[in-house]
Amino acid sequence: MCGIAGLISEKPISIRRETAQNLMGRLAHRGPDDAGWLAYRTGEISRGQGRPGDLETQVLFLHRRLSILDLSAAGRQPMSSKDGKYHLILNGEIYNYLELRAELERAGHRFVSLSDTEVLLAALQEWGTQCLTRVTGMFAFACLDLVQSRVILARDPFGIKPLYYSLTTMGLSFASEIPALLMLPEISRKVDPQRLFDYIRFGLTDHGSDTLFCDIKQLAPGHFCAFSLQDAKLRSGVYYRAEAGPTFRGNFQEAAEELRSKFLNSVRLHLRSDVPVGAALSGGIDSTSIVCALRRVDEASDLHVFSYFADDPRLSEESWSRMAAQASRATLHPVYASSADLARNVDRLISIQGEPFGSTTIYAQFKVFEAARDAGIKVMLDGQGADEMLGGYFPFTAARVASLLRGRDYRAALRLLRSASGMPGRSRLQLMLGQFCIPESLQAWFRPLVGEQLFPAWLTKSWFSARGVSSAGRYSFTRSPDVLKDALVSSLSSTSLPMLLRYEDRNSMAHSIESRVPFLTPELVNLVLSFPEEFIIGPRGETKSVFRKAMEGIAPDPILTRQDKIGFGTPEQAWLERLAPWVARNLERMSASGLEMLNVQRLAEDWAQVRKGERRFDWRIWRWNNLIVWMDQFNVVTE
Numbered sequence: 001m002c003g004i005a006g007l008i009s010e011k012p013i014s015i016r017r018e019t020a021q022n023l024m025g026r027l028a029h030r031g032p033d034d035a036g037w038l039a040y041r042t043g044e045i046s047r048g049q050g051r052p053g054d055l056e057t058q059v060l061f062l063h064r065r066l067s068i069l070d071l072s073a074a075g076r077q078p079m080s081s082k083d084g085k086y087h088l089i090l091n092g093e094i095y096n097y098l099e100l101r102a103e104l105e106r107a108g109h110r111f112v113s114l115s116d117t118e119v120l121l122a123a124l125q126e127w128g129t130q131c132l133t134r135v136t137g138m139f140a141f142a143c144l145d146l147v148q149s150r151v152i153l154a155r156d157p158f159g160i161k162p163l164y165y166s167l168t169t170m171g172l173s174f175a176s177e178i179p180a181l182l183m184l185p186e187i188s189r190k191v192d193p194q195r196l197f198d199y200i201r202f203g204l205t206d207h208g209s210d211t212l213f214c215d216i217k218q219l220a221p222g223h224f225c226a227f228s229l230q231d232a233k234l235r236s237g238v239y240y241r242a243e244a245g246p247t248f249r250g251n252f253q254e255a256a257e258e259l260r261s262k263f264l265n266s267v268r269l270h271l272r273s274d275v276p277v278g279a280a281l282s283g284g285i286d287s288t289s290i291v292c293a294l295r296r297v298d299e300a301s302d303l304h305v306f307s308y309f310a311d312d313p314r315l316s317e318e319s320w321s322r323m324a325a326q327a328s329r330a331t332l333h334p335v336y337a338s339s340a341d342l343a344r345n346v347d348r349l350i351s352i353q354g355e356p357f358g359s360t361t362i363y364a365q366f367k368v369f370e371a372a373r374d375a376g377i378k379v380m381l382d383g384q385g386a387d388e389m390l391g392g393y394f395p396f397t398a399a400r401v402a403s404l405l406r407g408r409d410y411r412a413a414l415r416l417l418r419s420a421s422g423m424p425g426r427s428r429l430q431l432m433l434g435q436f437c438i439p440e441s442l443q444a445w446f447r448p449l450v451g452e453q454l455f456p457a458w459l460t461k462s463w464f465s466a467r468g469v470s471s472a473g474r475y476s477f478t479r480s481p482d483v484l485k486d487a488l489v490s491s492l493s494s495t496s497l498p499m500l501l502r503y504e505d506r507n508s509m510a511h512s513i514e515s516r517v518p519f520l521t522p523e524l525v526n527l528v529l530s531f532p533e534e535f536i537i538g539p540r541g542e543t544k545s546v547f548r549k550a551m552e553g554i555a556p557d558p559i560l561t562r563q564d565k566i567g568f569g570t571p572e573q574a575w576l577e578r579l580a581p582w583v584a585r586n587l588e589r590m591s592a593s594g595l596e597m598l599n600v601q602r603l604a605e606d607w608a609q610v611r612k613g614e615r616r617f618d619w620r621i622w623r624w625n626n627l628i629v630w631m632d633q634f635n636v637v638t639e
Contacts, residue, residue, distance in 0.1 A: 002077070002091045003030030003064040003509075004163075005180055006142050008151050009171030010232035012041050015055045022183035024051055024062050027176055030091070030509045031064025038078035038087055040144055045087070047078065058229060059144055059151060063089045068379060068514055069097075069274055074113035079121055085146045088121045091176055092139030092161040093514070095269040100134065129154070129224055132239040136269065136521055140219070142174065150226045157240040158385065158492065158520045159206075159221030160501050166216050172227045172234065177506070178354040181216055182634060188215040190637045193467040196597065200623055201459065201471075203358035206498035212355050213636075221493065240522055242492045244485040248530040255535055256549035262524055263550065267293040270381055270518040278377035280368050280515075281305040281332070283320025285544060285551070285559060286383030286392075288327075290518060292555045294381065295328040303330040306371050306380075308337065308364040312571040320559060327556045333375060337367045337570070339578035346582065351633055352510045353503065356626040359619050360570045362503045366510070373511040380513055384504055385520040388491040389528045390544040391484065391536045394420075395435075399487040400537040402436040406481045412539060420541030436483050458602040458620070484533045492525065573610070573617040576625075583607060583621075586628045593631075595638065598624065 005023040007015060024035060038047045040059040052060070063077040080087045094100070097116035100123055105111070109122045116137070123131035124143055129152065138160035143152040153174060155163045165174040168186045175181045182189065195212045198204040209217045219225060222240035227233075248255055267290060271277055279294060281287045291305055305328070307321035318334075325332035342349075342363055349363060350356070372380055387393055391400070397420045404413035417433075454471040455461040464471075480486045491497060501517075508515035519525075528536070531546060538545040548560045576583060587607070590600045603624055609615035630636070 002066050002089075003027030003176045003180075004089045004091045004140065004142060005062040005173075005175040006089070006151075007060045007171065007173050008227050008229070009058050010229060012056050012058050013170060015052075015057060015060055017051070017053045019184070020055075020060065020062060021051050023175065023180050024064060026180040026183060027062075027064045029512055030176060031066045032512050033067040034065035034076060036063045036065070036077055037061060038080075038089075038144075040087070040146075045080070045084065047080075049076075061087065061089045061142060061144065066378075066509075066512055066514060067275070068093065069272070070113050070115035071274055072113070075115035075117060077117060079115075079117050081121055081125055086121060086125055087144040087146075088117060088124070088141060090117045090120060090139060090141040091163075092137060092141070092156065093272075093516070094120050094135055094137040094139065095272060096136040098272075124152070129226075129237065129239065132224060136523070138516070138520075140176065145226075148226075149229045151229070152224060152226050153219055154224035155219045155221055157222045157522050158242070158501065158525075159218075159498055160505070160517060160520060162502065162505055163219045164211065164216055165219065167234065168215070171232065178211065178213065178216055179351070179634070182213075188213070188637070189635050190214045190639075191631075193464060193597075194469050197459075197464050197469045197471070199356055200598070200620070200627060201454070201456075203619055203623060204495060204499070205355055205357070206502050207494040221498070242489050242525055242529065244482060244489065244529045245526055246530060247532060248527070248535075252535055252546065252549065255531055255546050256552075259524075259527060259546055260550035260554075262527055263289070263518070263547075264293055264297060266518040266521050266524055267381075268297045270516045271298060273379045275378040276304075276376060277301075277379040277381065278304040278306060278372055278375070279330075279381040280365075280372075280383075281307045281321050281324055281330075282383070283307065283317035283324055283559070284383070285548065285555070285562065286386035286519070288320075288324040288555045288559045289547070289551045290381050290383055291324055291328045291330060292551070295330070296554055303328060304333060304372075304375060304377060305330045306333045306335055306368045306375075306377075308335045308368050310364075310570060311336070311338065312574070315571060320562070323556055324559060333371055335364075335367050335371045337364055339575040341367070342575055343579055343582060346579075347629060347633070350626060350629050353506050355502070356623065356630045357503055358499070359622050360572045360575055362507060364570050365503065366507045369508045369511045369513050369515070373513055378513060380508065380515050382504065382515050382517055383519060384500055384517040385492070385497060385525075386544070386547070388497045389488060389519065389525050390547050391488060392543050393491075393496070396484060396487055396491075396543065397537055397541050398433040399436050399484040400533055401433055402483040403481065403485075403533055406483060416537075416539060416541055419539075436487070458599045458606060458624075460597050460599060463597040482533065484537065485529065488529065488536075572619075572622060576621060577611065580611075583625055586625045589632060590624075590628050593628075595628075595631075597638070 036049050037052045038061040039055050039057040041057045061078045078089050094116035097119040101119045104122045111118050138156045140155045140161040140163035166187050192214045209220050225236040279291050281291055309318045310316045401413050401417050504515050535546040587604050610617050
């Protein structure tokens with residue numbers, strides 16, 4: 001796990017020492033163990049440890065190392081092939097590197113380190129970008145390929161590891177995080193109006209290749225691109241997409257057995273490390289299954305787990321987490337957070353994330369990684385991705401109802417709707433069903449009937465309309481008969497998972513911790529997406545149905561039958577109440593800055609009504625507070 005950055009140009013350019021220092025400095029937390037660089041100019045390679053001086057070069061690679069596999073100097077980056085034709089910087093881990101190494105050794109490759117980086121470098125030599133379909137891991141990398149005179153950038157299938165880039169008159173710049181790229185003066189800080197609307201209205205970020213900055217893009221998950229050193233053109237390709245494949249032909253029990261086998265194997269691969277490994281534990285099905293699977297595949301390990309306990313009993317998962325820790329014979333580390341903690345760290349948290357985020361729940365995650373670091377844990381396993389692939393969120397139940405309606409199985413649809421409507425958190429099921437069943441052209445008519453507006457009064461519709469912003473909702477209409485499958489794919493690739501992975505990456509790397517997510521391998525996701533929809537959401541609305549079955553005998557039964565998952569829930573309204581002076585300052589900032597896209601007076605009125613109990617609390621309160629602080633921190637330009 002590391003931080004990477006680079007500058008690439010068709011012709012040699014002058015790069016001042018301060019530029020490289022600024023880039024590497026903004027990534028230091030991602031790799032505190034070592035730093036290295038490599039420069040290429042017309043057949044000449046220069047390299048060094050630390051930070052480079054002034055350079056005249058076509059390609060500059062910068063690397064900050066967090067040592068996880070092969071802690072020796074042999075694992076240092078940038079790493080070069082023996083023939084000097086390939087040069088690599090990698091952020092992430094290749095979990096099946098031992099299997100790939102054996103295959104490459106049979107093909108004649110010889111290795112001098114025990115690192116996965118050297119294995120990936122040899123794989124690129126042997127198979128080119130085709131190697132991406134053979135790799136199991138999380139990664140973002142840059143490879144200088146002097147055989148074809150190009151630089152290859154690639155990102156893992158689900159975007160677990162970040163990779164941002166910008167094309168300017170100087171050429172191509174890339175980095176692991178947005179704040180590093182903002183150190184380059186040629187990159188504008190102008191906001192993207194569409195992405196601004198998506199965030200402030202729906203809490204949606206990180207989807208597609210755009211970011212909240214017009215000049216900065218992100219390489220999409222499962223994509224690679226190549227920048228030619230001969231004509232400066234950027235060519236891209238796709239090597240993986242999450243999509244529903246051929247339908248699984250076995251029965252429910254066979255599906256559960258297959259899923260169990262592949263999940264345990266994934267956990268086994270994700271344990272490969274030369275430093276201590278722990279786990280985040282919320283007490284829900286996903287994290288409990290990981291922790292119990294860890295114990296199943298390694299009975300002798302000294303297992304440490306970290307659980308956030310909310311001070312509000314309605315949000316606390318303490319009893320469930322303790323049950324899971326006891327079942328897995330793990331040492332439990334309780335983690336606590338308060339409004340006072342948040343007040344001290346809120347500006348830092350916003351700065352760490354680089355772009356706004358949807359709620360304070362990620363602060364609980366931030367504290368979990370902080371506790372893990374303090375306990376000496378350098379690698380953490382987490383259940384991210386399970387909800388997206390296994391239908392864990394309540395809108396997926398609405399999508400399943402929509403599928404039944406499309407299939408004209410009205411009796412099953414009504415039975416599911418009745419059963420699910422009584423479950424915790426399903427009070428707005430009808431709204432979600434409408435979003436899946438009603439075309440976008442009719443959404444503006446439908447939403448007011450259920451108390452929703454695409455452009456509520458606190459948004460200035462004219463400002464967004466003048467900039468061609470689309471107001472489509474988060475869950476969109478589809479004509480497919482498999483509405484649930486479409487919703488799962490959308491959640492994995494665009495709506496939910498990308499932003500959750502960004503939160504996790506920044507929170508973990510802020511504490512120099514590598515966070516691994518064993519649910520997110522193509523093998524596992526492809527298998528689940530091949531299951532019939534009724535395997536995923538059962539006839540009475542039980543989510544993750546086949547996975548619950550798969551974990552029988554591994555995770556405690558009371559947890560497997562839970563229907564009231566909370567996760568790292570925070571008492572957000574109470575916290576913001578205690579942060580009222582901070583909210584007041586943000587309202588003053590908004591008023592002084594003259595932000596035309598927001599109706600500051602209406603926001604202030606809404607906030608006052610929420611505090612009096614006259615209006616229902618929702619996430620928009622946090623979103624606009626987050627937005628104004630982020631815009632101030634990064635000097636964001638709106639025009």
